[in-house]
Amino acid sequence: MKYRGWILPPALRDFYEGRIWLKEHSPFPKDHIERVIEYDYFHIIEGIQKEPHLKCNRCHNQDPWQFTMFDCSKCEQSCIYCRHCLQMGRVSSCTELLIWIGPRAIRSRKHPLKWAGQFTxxxxxxxxxxxxxxxxxxxxxxxxxxxxxxxxxxxxxxxxxxxxxxxxxxxxxxxxxxxxxxxxxxxxxxxxxxxxxxxxxxxxxxxxxxxxxxxxxxxxxxxxxxxxxxxxxxxxxxxxxxxxxxxxxxxxxxxxxxxxxxxxxxxxxxxxxxxxxxxxxPKRYHNYPLPVPRFCSLWSYEKCFKRGKIPAKLKQWTEERLVQNEPFLIFFPKVELMKIAAPLQNSIHKNY
Ligand SMILES: [Zn+2]
Ligand SMILES: [Zn+2]
Incomplete structure (x- = not known):
């Protein structure tokens, strides 16, 4: 073995354990990766498998429409790549994916929890x-x-x-x-x-x-x-x-x-x-239940606002909120409508 006596850098093991990673995208020096391969610490699989059907071995995409054939300069053949996970670096037929099977990372069993909150x-x-x-x-x-x-x-x-x-x-x-x-x-x-x-x-x-x-x-x-x-x-x-x-x-x-x-x-x-x-x-941390929405119709409100009036039903509802001193939110589907409605709503507020 060419690299006998070589000591595996822990950082490499810590990075690769649990990952499936493109060989050419390694954040470690190439010769380190070659050594690890010689030590059989990587299981290497092809990027795209053809049998029994096309499948990207990284993202497990199996949709035939999401693969593209191209003239690959790397293997100088017609290669297929996966479009589905392309943004993470191209996986093609001639790509090698590395899966760590070497010594396991050292896991700690001491993980103090510093949280002083209280549960309801x-x-x-x-x-x-x-x-x-x-x-x-x-x-x-x-x-x-x-x-x-x-x-x-x-x-x-x-x-x-x-x-x-x-x-x-x-x-x-x-x-x-x-x-x-x-x-x-x-x-x-x-x-x-x-x-x-x-x-x-x-x-x-x-x-x-x-x-x-x-x-x-x-x-x-x-x-x-x-x-x-x-x-x-x-x-x-x-x-x-x-x-x-x-x-x-x-x-x-x-x-x-x-x-x-x-x-x-x-x-x-x-x-x-x-x-x-x-x-x-069903309750939030302060113990108040989440209100369940109820549907109430408010027909032709847009026309009404445009005539310079608050729809009677909404006016009454707003007044009730104000009397009871309750916070409330009125949502409008359009900004222009909100601009018309805001001064009208404000005029009710002045009375309370
Ligand atoms: Zn993919
Ligand atoms: Zn290729």
Whole structure:
């Protein structure tokens, strides 16, 4: 063996464990990668498999319309590439994908939780139910209204998993959610290496036992996580993109549970989980229930406003709010209409 006695850089192992990565996109020197290949620490697979049908081995896209044939300068043949995950670097037939099968990264079991908040009775129950599901390796649905403190509810489960030496991923379809969650988890778990992964994310050091990522970034993982949490499980584009849903499944280990967290569970999720692993919080953290909207018609309001009058029904409703000293919001579908209505509404306010 050419590289006998060579010592594997821990940073390389820490980066690659759980990832599926283009060989040519390595953030490490080429000769290091060659050494690791000689040590058989990588399982190498082709980028696009042709049999039994076309499939991108990174993003698992199988839609024949999302592949393009081109004259490849690298292999000097007709090559096929996957358009579906193109923005993460082109995967084509002659691409080699690296999957780490070398020594495992060192996982810590010490992850102190620094969170001093208190749960309401409902939150406490939901947090306990999620934890029980995680312990039993059972997938779980948490349906909680906005403002129910969903993130904090996850702390006990994440804490338990980390201290078991497990690797946890919190995935969400939205980058802004990753950016919002990152500092909150960093504060709650100050001794834990946490990575936040999204498009254009800076390079982060060490082996992250807790990963916060957009669902898109999960294309780059394979059987990596022992616990998968999908936040905003009904947000676009995750809800309509089957490949993203497959990415979540592929990024976790086969028997790892998924916790779906959402304010608006789809019928499909409810149907799947309502009767077994399901927590529901209809109240926000301050314990006021979320008002349930009620439909009241207000016909021809636009005409009425344009004639310089507030529709009688709306006028009465506004007066009731003012008498009861209740805050309220009136939403207009058009800015121009709002400009007409605002002074009229203000004239009612003057009387109170
Ligand atoms: Zn792909
Ligand atoms: Zn090629």
């Amino acid at each position: 009775v409902l939150q406490q129950r939901a947090a306990k139910e999620i934890l029980e599901s995680i312990k039993a390796k059972r997938s779980h649905l948490l349906a909680a209204v906005c403002g129910a403190g969903k993130t904090e509810l996850l702390f006990p489960s994440v804490h338990y998993a980390l201290e078991q030496g497990l690797r946890v991923c919190i995935a969400t379809p939205r980058t802004d959610v990753v950016l919002e969650l990152f500092p909150r988890f960093q504060t709650a778990f100050p001794s834990t290496i946490i990575h936040a992964l999204y498009g254009e994310a800076p390079k982060q050091q060490g082996y992250a036992q807790l990963v916060l990522a957009t669902t898109h970034q999960l294309y780059r993982f394979e059987q990596a996580f022992d616990v998968m949490i999908v936040d905003e499980a009904d947000a676009f584009p995750y809800i309509i993109d089957e490949t993203l849903q497959r990415a979540v499944k592929k990024a976790k280990k086969k028997d790892s549970p998924i916790v779906f967290v959402t304010a608006t569970p789809s019928q499909k999720l409810l149907h799947q989980y309502r009767n077994n692993s399901y927590s529901f919080i």
